């Protein structure tokens with residue numbers, strides 16, 4: 001039940017990534033199936049005859065009659081799959097035996113020597129994660145979970161690992177739109193975090209520089225965290241009127257004890273790589289000038305272990321907690337819903353946008 005709902009949520013996100021406009025007829029079909037899947041049979045009054053757009057939408061939804069929600073959800077997923085495969089087939093490319101990867105706007109994904117590397121690639125924005133990058137990471141993790149690599153690595157391009165959620169997500173939104181936008185973003189955030197909880201192979205973060213916000217919290221769901229001694233770890237949620245996400249309200253107290261977790265997640269203490277390592281958030285710290293060389297030599301050696309053994313051992317260690325983590329993720333997103341609409345958060349976002357506030 002949960003997985004078909006998740007497939008549906010993934011499909012809703014994938015629609016936003018379609019490279020080709022599917023045309024009005026398909027868009028109406030998607031709209032109707034979405035409404036039927038989420039609300040059931042058409043329950044809106046019929047729009048006036050001159051309200052062309054809403055009438056076309058109403059007609060499409062109403063035409064589905066009493067189709068059960070589950071059938072509508074499945075049809076929606078099938079329709080999006082057929083659209084995604086035709087829209088992506090032209091960009092699938094990259095010759096070379098071990099490097100067949102889909103192309104992304106904000107990621108560089110490569111596979112070599114049994115390691116799939118997902119590199120955040122918005123260096124001029126310090127790899128801030130915008131809506132599209134969230135969706136691309138979800139897709140890249142899904143693809144990596146099914147490819148024949150032994151390990152998957154998450155890292156950043158440039159001097160930052162990642163500066164967290166893209167705060168310009170808040171720009172240009174009218175008061176009337178904010179609730180829906182927040183809801184959509186939180187639905188996506190929940191799917192994003194679930195894709196870390198569900199990831200079936202060892203997932204390793206190679207933290208090449210400073211990490212902020214969600215880029216830090218999600219480390220608690222990674223299986224090893226290697227950091228350059230230049231990296232820092234900062235979760236300024238209270239500065240931003242926000243609250244913890246990425247399951248950190250559960251994983252951080254477990255990793256470092258509640259008092260140290262509160263120092264980071266509530267009081268926003270920024271840690272050096274050595275401090276994060278002493279708290280158990282980071283596995284090992286390397287000097288920046290030899291970081292890449294040492295880490296990749298280590299990973300290459302690990303990738304030569306038997307793939308099934310590695311995967312199964314990871315799952316034995318992690319799977320026990322999955323249900324708990326899904327629940328924590330859902331609860332954190334529900335608390336964030338209220339936070340994101342609060343004046344404290346809106347003022348912090350306006351501050352960032354008006355003077356590009358620094359931490």
Ligand SMILES: CCCCCCCCCC/C=C\CC(=O)SCCNC(=O)CCNC(=O)[C@H](O)C(C)(C)COP(=O)(O)OP(=O)(O)OC[C@H]1O[C@@H](n2cnc3c(N)ncnc32)[C@H](O)[C@@H]1OP(=O)(O)O
Pocket residue numbers: 124125126128129163164165166167168169170173178181182185186189212213214215236237240242245336340356357358359
């Ligand atoms: C209604 C919409 C709702 C959306 C809801 C989404 C749901 C998500 C819920 C919450 C999830 C996660 C929480 C977090 O991740 S909180 C952490 C957010 N991150 C920050 O607060 C960091 C902000 N950035 C900074 O403080 C600084 O930029 C820096 C990272 C310390 C780096 O400083 P610097 O002096 O070295 O570099 P700077 O010139 O500032 O940056 C270069 C350009 O990059 C842009 N940029 C950096 N970080 C971000 C960011 N997080 N969002 C957007 N843009 C960012 C910066 O603005 C510069 O751009 P430009 O060159 O001026 O155009």
